[in-house]
Amino acid sequence: MHIVFMGPPGSGKGTQAVRLAKHLQVPHLSTGDMLRAAKQQESPLGVEAASYMDHGNLAPDDLVVEVLISRIQQPDCAGGMLLDGFPRTIKQAMALDEHLAQIGKHVDLVVELEVPESVLIERIMSRQGNRADDNRATIHNRFEVYQRQTTPLRGYYVNQRRLAKIDGTGSMDEVFARVRGAVDAIPQK
Numbered sequence: 001m002h003i004v005f006m007g008p009p010g011s012g013k014g015t016q017a018v019r020l021a022k023h024l025q026v027p028h029l030s031t032g033d034m035l036r037a038a039k040q041q042e043s044p045l046g047v048e049a050a051s052y053m054d055h056g057n058l059a060p061d062d063l064v065v066e067v068l069i070s071r072i073q074q075p076d077c078a079g080g081m082l083l084d085g086f087p088r089t090i091k092q093a094m095a096l097d098e099h100l101a102q103i104g105k106h107v108d109l110v111v112e113l114e115v116p117e118s119v120l121i122e123r124i125m126s127r128q129g130n131r132a133d134d135n136r137a138t139i140h141n142r143f144e145v146y147q148r149q150t151t152p153l154r155g156y157y158v159n160q161r162r163l164a165k166i167d168g169t170g171s172m173d174e175v176f177a178r179v180r181g182a183v184d185a186i187p188q189k
């Protein structure tokens with residue numbers, strides 16, 4: 001099972017993605033986590049990524065695609081994976097599709113968590129201080145970047161009939177029940 005999670009900052013995407021990955025027993029792959037780890041190690045890739053992340057901008061497609069594809073070539077991803085925060089651009093989505101097609105696989109489901117902006121801002125401000133990119137100016141930019149660069153993916157995945165829009169409001173358990181409902185509805189081959 002290959003599942004992609006999309007959602008604006010504060011949508012609960014990370015929490016739900018971790019939970020679903022556990023439930024399905026597939027690796028949880030977060031490009032944000034990978035880039036933060038590289039930043040902490042101060043590797044050349046990490047230093048480059050940090051210059052984008054710290055301002056709430058997307059890291060370059062080529063850089064992120066390389067990091068992600070080399071990770072999904074690891075043996076633990078043979079049975080599927082849950083992608084959290086990747087793809088974030090059409091170019092990344094195309095690179096992912098191309099790679100999966102080469103190994104006879106495809107994305108089974110794209111979950112997009114939908115949460116009104118007022119709720120998103122409230123949620124992010126209440127976790128302020130935990131992340132370097134959680135300050136007011138950067139948050140604002142991350143929203144804009146999501147609207148401008150990531151929401152075009154909706155159309156891409158709607159055309160493929162893979163997109164499930166999930167109401168991301170309510171408790172974590174309520175949202176998870178909706179996410180599971182979407183996964184259970186994936187047609188079995």
Ligand code: AMP
Nearest residue numbers: 031032052053057058059064085086088
């Ligand atoms: P996240 O933890 O998913 O919110 O990601 C944190 C930051 O890492 C983002 O604001 C971007 O700067 C960078 N990042 C994570 N995933 C990607 C991606 N797929 N493409 C480009 N940049 C990314």
